[in-house]
Amino acid sequence: MSDELIVSGGGVITIPTASLSAMIDTAALLGVDLHRSESRAAALAAEIDWEAGEARRMIVAAAGTLGDVAVRTRQLSTALAEAIENYSETEQTARRNAEARASALVGQSAWLPGGGAFITSLLLGAVLVALTRAGDRGTGPATVGRLVNSEEVTDLVRTVVATSDDLLLGPASGLVAAMSGESVDGEIAAMFLAIGVAGTSLRETPVTVARRSVESVVAPGSLGQLVARIPDASGTGQIRIERFRDATGQMRSIVYLGGTTDESGQPWDMTSNIGLMAGADAGSARAAADAMRTEGIAPDEPVTFVGYSQGGAIASRLIESGEWSAAGLVTVGSPGADIPIPTNVPVIAFEHTEDLIPALAGPSDVHADEPKAVTVQRTLFDEIDPPADALLTAHDFAAYTETARLADATEDARVVAAREEILVPLGATGAAQAAIYRAERVIADDPPKVVRRLR
Amino acid sequence: MLTHDDTQRRFDRSRQAGDASEIVTELSRRLAQMDALIDLGWHGPAADQFARTVVWLREDLARARDLVERGAQLLRAASL
Numbered sequence: 001m002s003d004e005l006i007v008s009g010g011g012v013i014t015i016p017t018a019s020l021s022a023m024i025d026t027a028a029l030l031g032v033d034l035h036r037s038e039s040r041a042a043a044l045a046a047e048i049d050w051e052a053g054e055a056r057r058m059i060v061a062a063a064g065t066l067g068d069v070a071v072r073t074r075q076l077s078t079a080l081a082e083a084i085e086n087y088s089e090t091e092q093t094a095r096r097n098a099e100a101r102a103s104a105l106v107g108q109s110a111w112l113p114g115g116g117a118f119i120t121s122l123l124l125g126a127v128l129v130a131l132t133r134a135g136d137r138g139t140g141p142a143t144v145g146r147l148v149n150s151e152e153v154t155d156l157v158r159t160v161v162a163t164s165d166d167l168l169l170g171p172a173s174g175l176v177a178a179m180s181g182e183s184v185d186g187e188i189a190a191m192f193l194a195i196g197v198a199g200t201s202l203r204e205t206p207v208t209v210a211r212r213s214v215e216s217v218v219a220p221g222s223l224g225q226l227v228a229r230i231p232d233a234s235g236t237g238q239i240r241i242e243r244f245r246d247a248t249g250q251m252r253s254i255v256y257l258g259g260t261t262d263e264s265g266q267p268w269d270m271t272s273n274i275g276l277m278a279g280a281d282a283g284s285a286r287a288a289a290d291a292m293r294t295e296g297i298a299p300d301e302p303v304t305f306v307g308y309s310q311g312g313a314i315a316s317r318l319i320e321s322g323e324w325s326a327a328g329l330v331t332v333g334s335p336g337a338d339i340p341i342p343t344n345v346p347v348i349a350f351e352h353t354e355d356l357i358p359a360l361a362g363p364s365d366v367h368a369d370e371p372k373a374v375t376v377q378r379t380l381f382d383e384i385d386p387p388a389d390a391l392l393t394a395h396d397f398a399a400y401t402e403t404a405r406l407a408d409a410t411e412d413a414r415v416v417a418a419r420e421e422i423l424v425p426l427g428a429t430g431a432a433q434a435a436i437y438r439a440e441r442v443i444a445d446d447p448p449k450v451v452r453r454l455r
Numbered sequence: 456m457l458t459h460d461d462t463q464r465r466f467d468r469s470r471q472a473g474d475a476s477e478i479v480t481e482l483s484r485r486l487a488q489m490d491a492l493i494d495l496g497w498h499g500p501a502a503d504q505f506a507r508t509v510v511w512l513r514e515d516l517a518r519a520r521d522l523v524e525r526g527a528q529l530l531r532a533a534s535l
Binding site: 023026027030033034037040041044047048051052054055056058059061062063065066068069072073076079080 | 464467468471474475478481482485488489491492505508509512515516518519520522523525526527529530533
């Protein structure tokens with residue numbers, strides 16, 4: 001498990017900067033040292049007379065090679081510095097090539113039932129299966145665990161999603177149809193039967209929200225604190241709202257949104273997940289907006305949104321709606337990175353490279369050219385194997401909390417800039433009031449509640 | 456019977472062999488430094504190209520060290 005962060009966005013993509021800076025310096029110094037070795041060998045060769053001609057020839061040849069290696073090593077140091085600057089472009093070219101290959105794959109699958117949509121559905125289905133079953137048991141078949149926690153599968157999902165915008169329209173419209181009760185496309189229905197979520201209700205419902213608790217707290221001062229305060233949606237409530245006056249006397253809010261739970265009868269469920277991803281109605285987003293209105297947040301009051309998993313997608317949709325004055329967004333393992341939000345809103349998106357959930361949004365560098373949107377990635381399984389029998393381990397909330405703490409410590413310029421833009425306005429003059437809201441679905445024949453935690 | 460010139464020449468060869476051996480030791484250290492550059496800790500087209508270039512440089516540096524080492528052996532033999 002690496003403590004090193006991979007930072008992208010902020011207009012430019014960077015990679016583990018501290019170690020790369022050290023590499024550049026090492027290569028430059030090595031070039032200087034090799035020039036010294038060249039000079040030393042040349043001086044030695046000059047001392048050797050003709051009687052030891054063979055030894056002299058060898059050392060002269062060695063000095064020539066050393067000079068050449070010294071020059072090329074110093075050039076390499078310069079090239080590495082330039083390569084880092086051009087990394088975004090290089091990676092995007094590589095991604096375009098990968099997308100072209102994936103498109104070819106999808107095109108070649110036209111003979112399959114449903115063609116490209118079939119492949120896309122299978123991939124999304126695998127994720128849905130993982131989500132659904134993680135809530136059931138927290139474990140799964142060994143092979144599925146390895147796959148679901150693998151960076152290769154995550155990359156494949158990102159690439160296929162990036163190439164399948166038009167193909168996804170089929171499944172998305174089918175899902176919307178399923179939720180609205182209109183006729184359902186046969187393939188889509190078959191897909192849900194196949195992936196085992198057919199028993200899950202995908203029909204949207206009205207929702208209610210109720211304030212469950214209020215307490216006084218100190219406003220958060222770090223990314224780690226922001227992330228740690230995201231509520232566990234299977235606990236008291238799915239929404240936490242902190243309100244306080246900032247140093248200028250302005251009222252401010254921080255809205256924390258939890259991740260999916262499969263507790264029945266509440267809207268932080270798969271129905272909302274699909275609605276959020278399809279850009280359709282989602283009960284959880286409606287509930288969050290209702291809670292904000294109940295709390296008295298005015299349209300011009302600066303709001304910082306913080307969301308884990310589904311909570312990140314809800315936050316993005318709320319900002320996209322334009323109803324709120326977004327002052328910042330922190331997402332954690334969110335599948336909503338491709339939801340368009342204004343470019344003047346500072347964003348920090350935490351993603352683990354093996355986490356399938358954020359991969360559903362497509363490539364991790366979708367905001368690479370946006371100066372205020374920074375994606376902070378971390379690899380969990382570079383030194384150890386992912387657990388073979390656990391699903392979505394890379395989506396683990398505790399691991400993300402640690403990643404946020406690492407981002408508090410990093411000196412990467414882009415993270416520092418986004419961190420300050422998000423955190424500095426949160427400097428409260430007094431105590432903040434934290435309210436927890438609980439949302440429920442309004443269902444005619446409410447079935448008995450089964451509480452299971454997803455995270 | 457060794458002449459003074461023969462003695463001086465052997466002394467010079469021995470000293471030169473010692474210098475060459477020191478250069479070999481120095482170049483072995485440079486090779487270890489070069490090894491540390493091969494794994495950048497990240498992956499991508501630029502990183503892969505960088506690693507390939509370092510491998511080529513390492514091969515050339517190893518060849519230079521071998522040449523100096525053989526030169527040192529010849530000088531040592533000539534000092535006996």
